[in-house]
Amino acid sequence: MARILVIDDEEQIRSSLKSALERRSHQVVTAESISEGKRFLSASFDIIFLDIKLPDGNGINFLQEIMRENPEQMVVMISGNADISTAIEAIKIGAYDFIEKPLSLDRILITVDNASKKEKLTQENVRLTAIIYGDFIGESQAVKKLKEDIKKSASRTTRFLISGENGTGKELAANMIHKYSSFSSGPFVAVNCAALPSELVESELFGHTAGAFTGASKARKGKFLEADSGSIFLDEISEMPLEAQAKILRVVESKSVSQVGSDKSTSVELNIITASNKDFKQLVAEGKFREDLLYRLNVVNFVIPPLRERKDDIPLLVDHFFRIFASETKTKPKEITADAILFLEAFDFPGNIRELKNLIERINIYCDEKVITRAIFEEYLPFVPKKENLKLKDAVNQFEKKQIESSLSRNKGNITKAANELGVERSLLYKKMKKLGIDNNE
Missing domain, CATH: 1.10.8.60 (Helicase, Ruva Protein; domain 3)
Incomplete structure (x- = not known):
């Protein structure tokens, strides 16, 4: 059973689709305009049937809006007077299918069946991904903002830079970017750059032909080609040799890969997600990281907060x-x-x-x-x-002292501002400071 939204200005089409689909146990909601359809979007539908010409706007423009908000939404475009170029445009934007009027019931039912199967496969992929990589767990303000920023930007660009200390979850963030990107159906290939031997970096990343060097008895595809139509995650890219950095720069600029031992280039379309626990500005100043590569990679930057x-x-x-x-x-x-x-x-x-x-x-x-x-x-x-190794009362006191001192430091000793930040009355904060032996010159 699927939840289906039909947006069409023709009452006969809305009612006939609703009747036919409900007879097959699907839940169907109808809308006669874009404005009415927008009111239902938050209800989360498995499939949306969307007419191109509507009284209050263009369905193609609305499709773009839907895809920006939710790249995984299944949308089937319907139209009675669209040409092939419009259909191609809709598919490129992200539509699942395009059906011409007059609508064939058999075609509609086949489309719903296929879309439902794809949705189940997508959900299973998400479930398995969560098992393999885990979820980015957290409800703190910092984590909520990180999640919102990833969802907002993942489908709008293909280059991301993730900064954060070891163990903060940079690969989880990278996988989340992949999940919400336009390449989510493709492979996610993670590479630990710090673990690659310097003499094999280029072969591992870009591949090689048979006989390209001593020991290369067989051709190797390379990580970039493996990740084509998906995402490559270059963890600890700051550890990569400058020569390899130059080749990555060429991949970013040309969107193509040249294997070691070959003079031919292969086009690639993919997300390039990079991460490091080091300060890139300092690395650039020390001549250990290419500034031009940093500019190309740092289109969207995410900073993962430490625990x-x-x-x-x-x-x-x-x-x-x-x-x-x-x-x-x-x-x-x-x-x-x-x-x-x-x-x-x-x-x-x-x-x-x-x-x-x-x-x-x-x-x-x-x-x-x-x-x-x-x-x-x-x-x-x-x-x-x-x-x-303290008793509970002492542990609480120690924790409170640390929180108060941190708040006072952030607010430059201003007790009123610190009290507001901590959510307590100014008088109570004074008492706690006295009790915990906190000196402060406001």
């Missing part, structure tokens, strides 16, 4: 990881006490989400307790400073 700047997400992440590992070991997900969460939130996690994930996996493997307390986290978390 210490999004501690509100720790409870969600902990619950998420416990559920994942419980599913893998076929056990019941463990519960976490409030003091355990407070303890984790007071820890900076220099290894970021990767460190937290490894901690949860370690506990899931070795700990038989059903309820995880602070003491258990202390036992399994390496390098815990002795000063963290």
Whole structure:
């Protein structure tokens, strides 16, 4: 059963489609204009049938708007007087199909059936992708903005630069870009540039012909050609030799790849997503990264916040990881006490989400307790400073002191602004500062 929206100004077409599709157990909503159709879009439909000529606008323009908001939406264009060029334009924009009037019921039903099958395959691909790469979990403001920015920009360009510390989830962000891009149905090829031997970088990325160099007994396709019509993710691109950087620059500019040992070029269309944990401006200043390549790659830049700047997400992440590992070991997900969460939130996690994930996996493997307390986290978390071995009251005080000092620092000692930021009365903040021994010269 599919949820279908029909947007057409002819009442007979709306009613006949609604009747025919509902007899086959589909849910159908109809609209006679673009403005009416827009009101229904937020309801999420599997398939939209959209007429080209409508009383309040052009269906092609509305199709563009729909694709900008949701590149994965299935839209079937219908028209009684469109030519082949209009049909081609609609398909290029992202329409699933184009059907001419008078409408054939058999053609409509076949289209709905095929579109429904494709939608199921797309959903399964998303599910499997989530299993392989995980989801970007978080409801903090920083994560919400990151997700919104990725969804907004992923289908509008093909070059992205991701910055962030090790373990923050740069590959998850890269996969999310791929998912929402116009190349989402293609392959996602991840390359760890730091792990490539310098003498084999070009062969790995661009491929080689048989006999191109000693040991090249067979031809190799190369990562860029493997990622054609999809996305290539070049992680730690800052570790790449300058000579290889020059070749990537040529790929970006020419949209073509030349294999080692060949003088022929092969055209490629793909997303180029790059990432690093280093400061590119400093690398450019030191002559370790090409400035012209940085300009070409840095069309859209995403900065992944470290876990210490999004501690509100720790409870969600902990619950998420416990559920994942419980599913893998076929056990019941463990519960976490409030003091355990407070303890984790007071820890900076220099290894970021990767460190937290490894901690949860370690506990899931070795700990038989059903309820995880602070003491258990202390036992399994390496390098815990002795000063963290506190009672709950002391841990809360330490956490509050750190938060207040950070807020005062951000607001240059202004207690009124700090109180507003922390969501407390100015008088209460004064009392807490006195209690916690915080000196401040406003």
